[in-house]
Amino acid sequence: MYLWENRNFETLFINHKLTLRTARQFVKMVCRYYCVRPITLKSVWLGPKSWTAQQLPNRLEVNMDRAIGWNLPLLAHELAHHILDKKLGPDHEAHGALWFGVYLHILDKYRILGADATLPSTRRYGLRVKHPDKCKPGDL
Numbered sequence: 001m002y003l004w005e006n007r008n009f010e011t012l013f014i015n016h017k018l019t020l021r022t023a024r025q026f027v028k029m030v031c032r033y034y035c036v037r038p039i040t041l042k043s044v045w046l047g048p049k050s051w052t053a054q055q056l057p058n059r060l061e062v063n064m065d066r067a068i069g070w071n072l073p074l075l076a077h078e079l080a081h082h083i084l085d086k087k088l089g090p091d092h093e094a095h096g097a098l099w100f101g102v103y104l105h106i107l108d109k110y111r112i113l114g115a116d117a118t119l120p121s122t123r124r125y126g127l128r129v130k131h132p133d134k135c136k137p138g139d140l
């Protein structure tokens, strides 16, 4: 999954594309769509050898030292975790088919990357994905 992300988001998944304010607006919009409480965003500085993003209960911390920072694919990835945590509890599969479907649905709905592009590439990587059209708020 991380290899798929790195290949597909080579130009999207690097550096800061959003201000923290815009990132918060995106989070609010997606959380409102899925009817879950928005997750709080926080920038942290932990150095290049540490993690990229860490999700705590109701808080997402992004390590700003990895030159990744606030960008839409990262937020879509983390929001898919947050939404499933809120809807299903913490026991769902972290990067399973349902999580991937929600992730791709967010990417598609907000025109970050269309499902017509992402779905065929996930198949090439042998990833299990529930169809994003079946991962809308009413489906969870």
Ligand SMILES: [Zn+2]
Pocket: 077, 081, 094, 095
């Ligand atoms: Zn993840």
